[in-house]
Amino acid sequence: MPSVLIETRQEYSAEVEQSIMEAVHSALRQCFKILPGDRNVRFISHAPHRFSCPPDRERPECYTHISIDCFAGRSIDAKRKLYKTIVKNLEAFGIPNNHVKILLREVPAQNWGIRGGHAACDVDLGFKVDV
Secondary structure (H helix, E strand, O other), rough: EEEEEEEOOOOOHHHHHHHHHHHHHHHHHHHOOOOOOOOOOEEEEEHHHHHHOOOOOOOOOOOOEEEEEEEEOOHHHHHHHHHHHHHHHHHHHOHHHHEEEEEEEEEEHHHHHOOOEHHHOOOOOOOOOOO
16 A cells, blocks of 8 residues: 655656556556555645756756655565566656666555554555565
């Protein structure tokens, strides 16, 4: 049940934005084994002057920051695979691999209120977190 925010320094067409969102969600399904319908992905395009990036990037307009909040418990191998898969999936959109920053924040399940105000630790999620 990850919550994802994708931030870019350029505008894309609605179709490309949706495809980028799907590319990140697909990586989460593959690497974290979440359910296909477990989707909470947001996309924000910033004006370049409102989103600084490292000055040494050859294509700063392509710089992309992805924040993922998720339940704690995934293995380091699953996380490594997720990072590589996201970067690989975004190459299809012309985003260089060194222009992607991924911030993964793990939150204990008791700190998520879901499904009508229940603590996530009290709910059958329908998937395993310890992948």
